[in-house]
Amino acid sequence: MSLFPGSSSSTRHSKTDRWIVNYMTMAAGLFAFSYLVAYVWNSDNGTRGATATLALLAGVKAIMSPTAHGVLRGRAMVFLSLMFCVALLNIVVSADLVQTSLRWLLWFGMVICFSRIVGASDGSWMDALPQRLPFLFTVIYVTIIVEARFNANPTNVAFAYHLSGLYGNLILACGLFAAKFWQRSVWVIVGLVAIFGSGAGGALFTIPIMFVPYILYSASSMPVKGIAVAGLLMAGATFFLESQLFSQFLNIKLNVSATNSYSGLERLERSKEMRLQLVQYGLALAQKNPLGTGLGHTYSDSISHDMGVSHVHNGTVTMLIELGFPGFAVAISMLLWIFWTILRSRLIKNQVKGFYFTYFFTIFGRSLSENYTPFDLGNYFNFVFLIMTAYFFLYDRSARFTPGSSPRPAVPPGRMGPPRPGNFPPRPWPPPGVRPPPRRPMAFPG
Numbered sequence: 001m002s003l004f005p006g007s008s009s010s011t012r013h014s015k016t017d018r019w020i021v022n023y024m025t026m027a028a029g030l031f032a033f034s035y036l037v038a039y040v041w042n043s044d045n046g047t048r049g050a051t052a053t054l055a056l057l058a059g060v061k062a063i064m065s066p067t068a069h070g071v072l073r074g075r076a077m078v079f080l081s082l083m084f085c086v087a088l089l090n091i092v093v094s095a096d097l098v099q100t101s102l103r104w105l106l107w108f109g110m111v112i113c114f115s116r117i118v119g120a121s122d123g124s125w126m127d128a129l130p131q132r133l134p135f136l137f138t139v140i141y142v143t144i145i146v147e148a149r150f151n152a153n154p155t156n157v158a159f160a161y162h163l164s165g166l167y168g169n170l171i172l173a174c175g176l177f178a179a180k181f182w183q184r185s186v187w188v189i190v191g192l193v194a195i196f197g198s199g200a201g202g203a204l205f206t207i208p209i210m211f212v213p214y215i216l217y218s219a220s221s222m223p224v225k226g227i228a229v230a231g232l233l234m235a236g237a238t239f240f241l242e243s244q245l246f247s248q249f250l251n252i253k254l255n256v257s258a259t260n261s262y263s264g265l266e267r268l269e270r271s272k273e274m275r276l277q278l279v280q281y282g283l284a285l286a287q288k289n290p291l292g293t294g295l296g297h298t299y300s301d302s303i304s305h306d307m308g309v310s311h312v313h314n315g316t317v318t319m320l321i322e323l324g325f326p327g328f329a330v331a332i333s334m335l336l337w338i339f340w341t342i343l344r345s346r347l348i349k350n351q352v353k354g355f356y357f358t359y360f361f362t363i364f365g366r367s368l369s370e371n372y373t374p375f376d377l378g379n380y381f382n383f384v385f386l387i388m389t390a391y392f393f394l395y396d397r398s399a400r401f402t403p404g405s406s407p408r409p410a411v412p413p414g415r416m417g418p419p420r421p422g423n424f425p426p427r428p429w430p431p432p433g434v435r436p437p438p439r440r441p442m443a444f445p446g
Helices: 015-040 045-064 075-092 097-119 125-149 154-175 181-198 201-221 223-242 244-259 265-270 272-288 300-307 315-344 350-367 380-393 395-401
Strands: none
Touching (some): 015 045, 075 315, 075 380, 097 380, 154 181, 154 380, 272 315
């Protein structure tokens, strides 16, 4: 029986694959609870506790997992070596040595643990996790909205609504790849309602960005479907912007802020002029610190003193400030290398590539107006992105070394060659020199 309704019923999930799905499900619950702690008690201890717990569980599982020989070799070691050089330089120049060291230690630990775990899996967890993600994101979204409604701290309210907008985008993005049509319809509606309820303008304008890889995937397999999706998107956007719903959408957070005696800072931050000023300030700060300020929001004191906010509201600029120009160049190059490796892989079908890049474009589109980076593991969506990236980047290698999925298949019953003279065993199948059949490409069920 499959782990999730709608996935392939013939798929047999290994213990490692079941663990991955259960781990990511538990992670969603931990982060939902951590957001509750952060808003009710005005503390980040909940998020730190959830991250530490997940890191500990991943470490124990990685140690207990069967050794996937060769997974962390070749291009994986090149990637880790270059990122280690970036981390070492970043720690040396950091304004907060302890904070930056802990951030890098957590990031490297999770990358190595996830790589080892997915290298020991057979990949069947990808049948279940994408189908479960819309529900998990909905649980987190509801938790954030409910807690924001009862919170009197204006800073927490603003952060909650911004974050809920991203989870609304992720519900929509993952819902597009549900196994059945009625499931896709339900999750698309839930995602759009969640985006509207967040009142986050960045979430609204992320929708066309996240649809780019989805339309390209649809057009590659069904051109009519791609054109239809693009047309519906344009028609829906035009209707929404011209209707009264748009003005109601923009007033959602303002009404909530007024109820909580919130100042005009939220209006200022949401304005286009303020966003541009923050980006310009961030670029100037990066020029003053060309080697970076260190990973972990180490520039928050400076920008709070000068601009009255805690960050620059742009994930790309934040990476540039924290990593510096050399670290930023290496990190972006590594990310592009990973994307290119995934795109050119023949073992990963277009549907799976479409899901992965739709997920990434959703986070990237939201990072243009908020402070989300791939190095921040204080949010659930980055855990999902990290484990999928580790698996897809190492997919060819993990397929080669995963027990039971080697390119040379096991000898089928009745296909052994005739007995050889002496005590030699029968000849294996296929005979030497005959190329074995290729491994079946990975694809979603349905």
